[in-house]
Amino acid sequence: MNDDRRVIRIRPGSPADAPVVLDMLDSAVVWMNDRGNTEQWGTTPYSKKPGGAERVERYMAEGAPHIAELGGAPVGAMVLDSGPSPEMPIAPAGEPERYVRLLVSDRRHAGLGIGATLLAHAVRETRRAGVDLLRVDCWAGGGGELIAFYERNGFVPTDPFLFGAWPGQVLAQRVGAHRGPGKTPESTSKAGPGRR
Structure with missing residues (x-):
């Protein structure tokens, strides 16, 4: 018998x-802080940060939001856009791209591959749009664990940057939009156990 409560749907x-x-986002801050990570997103709940709630509302209204559900309940979110946030010191790609502006998963369901499933969906959406380049940026601190997560999901680090004192890393993935139907690049990963 198939248990749909274990299937992540987007x-x-x-x-x-x-x-x-x-x-x-608020629970992710608590989760990170409980593990000693106070540098990535600080200690203030995201909804209480100046402009935090407004930023999420804007992303959800202006970007292409996707919600991951488990058993019908939201457990993750991703927002795709046509480029990086203008708030960030990240250069445009110089070609059409899709950009992961937001990726978060409900940490109560950590280890089920929610983030990896959303990123695989981003690859499909990018390819469906006929675009070859998918990029994302992330925090580069903490020993590079977040960078490693994106690398496991087919991304390659490109440009480091600083946002004030916050170290960041841009990563990119070619999704093979122009390679013809049924052909995918070797860099595309599948979600699996132990993935974010």
């Missing part, structure tokens, strides 16, 4: 999902 998101995404 649906289009909307501005109505902003409160649940903010809750995930």
Whole structure:
């Protein structure tokens, strides 16, 4: 018997999902802080940071949000856009791209591959749009654990950057949009056990 409660499904998101995404971001801050990570997102709940709630609402309204669900309940979120946030010191790609502006998973379900499933969906959406380049940026501190997560999911580090004193890393993946149907690049990963 197939247990649908263990299947991660992805649906289009909307501005109505902003409160649940903010809750995930707030709980991610607590989760990181409990593990001694106070540098990535600080110690203030994301919803209480200046501009935090407004940023999420804007991303959900202006970008292409996607919600991961497990047993019908939201457990992750991703927002794709046509480039990096103008708030970040990241150069445009110089070609069409899709950019992961936001990726978060409900840490109560850590280890189920929610983040990896959302990134695999980003690859499909990028390819479906006829675009070859998918990029993301992340925190480069903490021994590079987040960079390693993206590398396991087919991304390659490209440009490091500083956002104030916050060290960041841009990563990119070629998704093979122009390689013809059924052909995928070797760099594309599948979600598996132990993935974010």
